[in-house]
Amino acid sequence: MARRIAAVQCTSVSDPEKNKRALSVLISEAASQGADLVLLPEMCLSMNSDYYQDLAEDSATLDWLAAQAATHSFWLVAGAVPQPAPGDDSRVRSASLVFNPEGELVKRYDKIHLFDVDVGDAQGSYRESDTFSAGSEIVNIETPVGNVGLTICFDLRFPEQYQALRDAGADIILVPAAFTHTTGEAHWEILLKARAIETQCYVLAANQCGWHDDKRRTWGHSMIVDPWGESLGMLHESPGVIVADVDLKELENLRKKMPLTRM
Helix, strand or coil, X not given: CCEEEXXXXXXXXXCHHHHHHHHHHHHHHXXXXXXXXXXXXXXXXXXXXXXXXXXXXXXXXXXXHHHHHHHHCCEEEEEEEEEECCXXXXXXXXXXXXXXXXXXXXEEEECCCCCEEECCCCCCEEEHHHCECCCCCCCEEEECCEEEEECXXXXXXXXXXXXXXXXXXXXXXXXXXXXXXXXXXXHHHHHHHHHHHHHCCEEEEEEEEEECCCCCEEECCCEEECCCCCEEEECCCCCEEEEEEECHHHHHHHHHHCCCCCC
């Protein structure tokens, strides 16, 4: 039985409440298209680090996300939401949060690879490690849609993480992101297709899009890629929703015809 997956693409600003209102419309659109699993982009609740500590500490953040999943009775993955870091670390974690159709938080993945780079765009330099502490654990979760592997944005450039997810049983790998316009235009599509081909997994990628302030611009072009590397659909540079069906029987047949793993 085919299951339907969806990526939400948005232009998040600073104000979490404004972002929630915009996301509610897009989430409802995904529900109206029959989605069984919906992925939100990285930092969908705010693109302003001044808000991250409050979002991490406020239980209303999780309550709102849980309500979205329960209201629409689907699996919701909030691509990256600030969450408390362990110990006495004053930073936060960039966490991918998985809610089941009952609104229960059932899995969390903390971003492993932090974006500390010089891009050459209007913002110029990005230092995520100033705000975030890095996770260290590979995370998969079994769902009715398939075995889902969790990644976030910059992880996309590290194929060994994707292979580890495949080795752990992944059928679908999620890529919530806020890929910059500069790096996205250069590498986004080719990286998504490469990870899908290498792992023989579906790749579901939800990216931020547009201008978030006077310096930060993201690429958009959220995509769903099949295990052969074919695009099942792509958005452009405006908010929206994209959906596609996942057929695990076809996935199994592909892997049998071209076995890339030897157990």
